Amino acid sequence: MGLVKKETEHTFVKLLEEHQNIVHKICRMYTYDKASHHDLFQEITIQLWKAFPKFRGDSKFSTWMYRVALNTAITLYRKSKRKPHTQDIEQFNFKIKAEEYDDTTEQQLKIMYAAIRELNDIDKALVFLYLEGKNYSDISETLGITEVNARVKMNRVKKKLKNILSA
Amino acid sequence: MDGLDLLKKDWKNQEENLPHFEAEQLYKMLHKKSSSVVKWIFIISLIELSFGILLNVFFMDKQFWNEVDSIHLKTATIVIYIISYLITIAFVVFFYKRYRSISVADSSYLLMRNILKTRKVVKYYILFVLISSGITMMLFYIYTLLYTPEISKNLEEIGWISIIGIGFIAIILFLLFLWGVYTLLYGILLKKLLRNYTQLKNLDF
Numbered sequence: 001m002g003l004v005k006k007e008t009e010h011t012f013v014k015l016l017e018e019h020q021n022i023v024h025k026i027c028r029m030y031t032y033d034k035a036s037h038h039d040l041f042q043e044i045t046i047q048l049w050k051a052f053p054k055f056r057g058d059s060k061f062s063t064w065m066y067r068v069a070l071n072t073a074i075t076l077y078r079k080s081k082r083k084p085h086t087q088d089i090e091q092f093n094f095k096i097k098a099e100e101y102d103d104t105t106e107q108q109l110k111i112m113y114a115a116i117r118e119l120n121d122i123d124k125a126l127v128f129l130y131l132e133g134k135n136y137s138d139i140s141e142t143l144g145i146t147e148v149n150a151r152v153k154m155n156r157v158k159k160k161l162k163n164i165l166s167a
Numbered sequence: 168m169d170g171l172d173l174l175k176k177d178w179k180n181q182e183e184n185l186p187h188f189e190a191e192q193l194y195k196m197l198h199k200k201s202s203s204v205v206k207w208i209f210i211i212s213l214i215e216l217s218f219g220i221l222l223n224v225f226f227m228d229k230q231f232w233n234e235v236d237s238i239h240l241k242t243a244t245i246v247i248y249i250i251s252y253l254i255t256i257a258f259v260v261f262f263y264k265r266y267r268s269i270s271v272a273d274s275s276y277l278l279m280r281n282i283l284k285t286r287k288v289v290k291y292y293i294l295f296v297l298i299s300s301g302i303t304m305m306l307f308y309i310y311t312l313l314y315t316p317e318i319s320k321n322l323e324e325i326g327w328i329s330i331i332g333i334g335f336i337a338i339i340l341f342l343l344f345l346w347g348v349y350t351l352l353y354g355i356l357l358k359k360l361l362r363n364y365t366q367l368k369n370l371d372f
Binding site for chain 2: 006009012013014016017020021024025028037041042045046049105108109112113116127130131132133158161162165
């Protein structure tokens with residue numbers, strides 16, 4: 001009895017350790033400081049562990065991980081939206097810098113990251129999967145939407161980002 | 168170059184700066200939920216204990232002891248207090264030990280056993296509080312009736328049985344209220360523990 005559980009746990013931790021970068025990247029996308037990064041990582045770990053019995057191995061562990069981890073981040077993000085919004089100092093800096101628009105790559109990247117933070121939960125997930133180099137079929141599967149819908153949404157996001165950049 | 172493509176390139180470079188957790192840290196994360204629940208049980212029991220002590224410090228003045236003495240319960244009160252404090256402290260120590268062992272438990276099997284034990288003891292604790300409060304209140308009620316001359320005189324007219332009956336019902340009602348408070352206080356935490364336990368158990372496929 002105990003042995004089976006211990007083995008399951010061992011397998012899970014090993015897989016998680018191997019693929020933890022995915023979770024860290026999602027945390028980067030949805031949090032702004034180290035403490036909340038750690039909190040979100042912890043929460044995602046627990047959700048993955050809860051869902052682990054349902055993971056049957058017919059999809060890749062990483063694919064399954066993307067789905068569960070993103071769903072957790074999205075759900076938590078929605079919950080935190082109900083709390084009063086406090087603006088991050090760093091984010092504020094980005095805004096100022098965006099105003100005195102500078103054309104260097106570094107600067108543009110900063111503005112882009114700041115812009116992504118302003119996106120809504122689903123759009124963030126889309127951008128994240130896009131940055132991860134996923135194709136539309138993967139994206140649609142992970143987020144549970146149709147491929148066409150994924151494309152339409154992504155185009156909208158691209159436009160949105162462009163608007164933010166040129167604003 | 169499109170802004171997003173620029174970002175995509177940078178995104179790959181960012182991977183080097185990502186934090187990394189060792190397996191040991193990940194194991195701990197899996198068990199943190201229960202450990203934080205048990206931590207709260209421990210904290211609440213501590214608050215309860217200190218609240219009780221504070222209350223006693225305020226109420227146990229000379230007048231209190233004179234009154235207790237007048238109804239012949241001085242020794243009994245001292246004994247009851249000592250025993251109940253000892254038992255409460257034992258529970259607090261137990262909760263602390265559970266908390267320690269749950270936060271370092273390295274397998275779900277051990278964690279499950281710890282959760283079950285903690286749940287059981289919390290239930291014993293609530294039972295202890297209810298029974299000891301019930302007995303103490305009943306004792307004080309009856310002795311007050313017996314040894315306060317003004318009351319015992321009037322009692323003859325109304326009748327002993329009905330007076331004790333009314334007191335008994337009042338005490339039961341108060342205990343029910345107390346039980347409600349405790350169920351609310353600890354019930355939520357116990358439910359969380361149970362949920363965690365079921366999840367762990369479900370892993371045994």
